[in-house]
Amino acid sequence: MITRLSKISFDDALEDLTDILHSCVHTGASIGFILPYSRDDARTYWRDRVRPAVHAEALDLFVAYGEGRIQGTVQLIPAAMANQPHRADVAKLLVHPNARRRGLARALMATLEARAVELERTLLVLDTRSSDPSRILYQSLGFRIAGEIPGYCRNPFEDRLEPTTYMYKPLGQP
Template sequence: MILRLTESRFDAALEDLTEILHACVQDGASIGFILPFSPDQARIYWQARVQPDVQSGALDLFVFYENERILGTVQLIPAAMPNQPHRADVAKLLVHPKARRQGLGRSLMVALQDRAIQLGRTLLVLDTRSSDPSRILYQSMGFQIAGEIPNYCRNPFRDRLEPTTYMFKNLG
């Protein structure tokens, strides 16, 4: 089951969200964090960076529940600037490493796209490490490559820089 997580349910979801983020970073996901990365750092990310934006309505946080546990999540961040009322960013598509290859990521992206359309957003933008397998998922869902930036992000395991790929999808 996919839900849009509200402020009233955020605290109850915090431990699952923390576990997913921590597990994904430990598994090598390039989502802004590098090793070493503790569960406390993951919790702080959710509480300090995401929860206030959920509360203010600056982002929509989708979660995939199974057996009362969250196994995946993704964020829709509508552009805030007046000249971009049609655009939104896709951020932090996370599926717990133990739950991958079951369609959870695709289901979360479908829910996100439905919400974007509901909000009148017709252009979605995201970036992903060029070597990340999620790129295949995004392309299979109609995202196109806008370009690649070399030396964009640090590898989560090693002290080396890697490229990122910017992608977009027109929903209109």
């Protein structure tokens, strides 16, 4: 089951979200964090960065439930600039390592896209480390590569820089 978390249900989800983020960082997900990365770091991210945005309705946070707990999540962040009322960013598509290969990422993205259309957003934008397997998933969902920036992000395990790929997907267009 996929649902959008409300400000009322956010606190009940905090520990599951913390576990997902912590586990994904430790398995090398390209989501902006590097090792060492503690559960407290993960909890702080959700509590201090995402929760205020959910409360301010500055982003939509979707979660996928399975086996009685949250197994995956993704964020839709509508562009705030006046010249971009048609655009939104996709951020932090995360599926717990123990719940992968079950279609949760695809289901989360389908729900996110439906919400973007509901908000009259016609362009989705995201970035991912160029070597990350999520790039293949995004391409299979219709995202196109806009370009690659070399030396953009640090490898989560090694002290070296890697390129990131920017991708986009027009919505409601052939």
